Amino acid sequence: MSSDAPRFLPERLRPPVAGHRSRRGFVLLSMVPVMLLVLPQWRVEEVRVDVSPRLPAAAVHSLRELVGQPAFGLDLEAVRDRVDVWPGVGEVQVELELPATIVVQVGAVKPRGCVRVGRNWHAVDADGRFAGVVEVVVPPLLEGFVGETDRGRGLAAADRIEKAAGGRVTGIRRITPADYQVLLVPAGGDETIVIHVRPQGTASEATWCAALSAGSVSQTWADLRRPDRMVVGGGS
Numbered sequence: 317m318s319s320d321a322p323r324f325l326p327e328r329l330r331p332p333v334a335g336h337r338s339r340r341g342f343v344l345l346s347m348v349p350v351m352l353l354v355l356p357q358w359r360v361e362e363v364r365v366d367v368s369p370r371l372p373a374a375a376v377h378s379l380r381e382l383v384g385q386p387a388f389g390l391d392l393e394a395v396r397d398r399v400d401v402w403p404g405v406g407e408v409q410v411e412l413e414l415p416a417t418i419v420v421q422v423g424a425v426k427p428r429g430c431v432r433v434g435r436n437w438h439a440v441d442a443d444g445r446f447a448g449v450v451e452v453v454v455p456p457l458l459e460g461f462v463g464e465t466d467r468g469r470g471l472a473a474a475d476r477i478e479k480a481a482g483g484r485v486t487g488i489r490r491i492t493p494a495d496y497q498v499l500l501v502p503a504g505g506d507e508t509i510v511i512h513v514r515p516q517g518t519a520s521e522a523t524w525c526a527a528l529s530a531g532s533v534s535q536t537w538a539d540l541r542r543p544d545r546m547v548v549g550g551g552s
Contacts, residue, residue, distance in 0.1 A: 358386065358387045358388050358415075358416065359384055359385060359386055359387055359416060360382050360383050360384060360385050360386075360387050360390070360416055360417075360418055361383065361415075361416040361417065362383065362416070362417045362418070363379050363380055363382050363383055363417070363418045363420065364413075364417060364418070364419050364420070365379055365420045365422070366419070366420065366421045366422065367420075367421075367422040371399070371402060371404075371405070371422060372402055375398065375399055375402050378398050379395070379398060379399070379418075379420060382395065382418055387412065387416050390412065390418075392410045392411070392412065393410075395410045395418065395420065396408045396409075396410045399420060399422055403438075403445070403446045403447055403448045404424060404425055404439075404446075404447045404448035405422055405423075405424075405425060406422075406423040406424050406425035406426065406441075407422075407423040408420070408421070408422050408423070409421040425439075425441045425445075425447045426441065426442075427439035427440065427441065427447050427450065427454040428440060428441055428442045428454070428471050429454060429455065429456045429457065429458050429467075429470075429471055429474070429488075430450065430453050430454050430455070430456075430457050430458065431446075431457075431458050431459075431461070431467065432457070432459075436449045437449065437450050437451075437453050438450070439454055440458065440464075440467055440471070442468070442471055442475075443464060443468045444461070444463070444464035444465060444466065444467030444468030444469075444470070444471060445464045446464075455484070455485070455486045455487065456471075456474050456485045456486055456487050456488050456499075457486070457487045457488075458470055458471070458487075458488055458489075458490075459487070459488075459489040459490070460489050460490035460491065461490045466490065469515050470488050470490060470496060470515075471488075472515075473488065473496055473498070473513060473515055473517070474488050474498065476517055477498060477500060477511075477513065477521075477525060480521075480522060480525035480526065480529070481500065481502070481524075481525035481526075481528045481529050482502065482503040482528070482529045483500055483501050483502040483503045483505070483528075484500070484501045484503075485498055485499065485500055486499045486500070486501055486508065487499040491512075493515070494514055494515070494541070495512055495514070495541060496512065496513050496514070496515060497510065497511075497512055498510070498511050498512070498513055502528060502533075503529075507536065508536075509528075509533075509535075509536050509537070509538070510536065510537050510538075511524075511537070511538045511539070511540055512538070512539045512540060512541055513540050513541060514540075514541050518540060518541060518542065518543040519543045519544070520540045520541075520542060520543060520544070520545060520546040521540040521546075523546070524538055524540050524546055524548075533548075535548040535549055535550050536549075536550035537549045537550040
């Protein structure tokens, strides 16, 4: 049988042509040393920063220092971490835009409350992290909380009460680790109710919040820390 005989077979049944495979393999192998020479020369030429909040100059400077760094194998997650640690920073996106530009997009965090530090009010996010100095106070105002984890627990309690009772928590003070004093303005009202709750909530708190949401609470003070009973007072 001649060497041309396999051409009469269907294409999927034809044996591979050794010459073509060898040429492809040679091309791929010849590209390896070229890549090894070029990749070390591929470096970051520009860092473009698009920020919503006021990012400190030190943070921007740390990003500018990436110019001249090798672009191949650059850890974009580490670049994101350089920005994420600063107050007021929300979502951070980092991309390598070919040929050699790093694009950093920074969104502002949404304040969930405020803490007084010295003469200034500092916003905090839902996790209790500082989010920068603010001129307009964002409730609830937190007092007595130490550290972002502690503040996060306080804000979680405020969220829980607002969802269950309706209305708006304007302030929350940590008296002890097991006693939070909460200032609550009911939905459609303007009178502040003072309640005492535990960080994790209780059955009595759930019952009282349901009653307030239904409009059947007239008292202006309540202790809801015990699971089996509540103490209420004030009002008519």
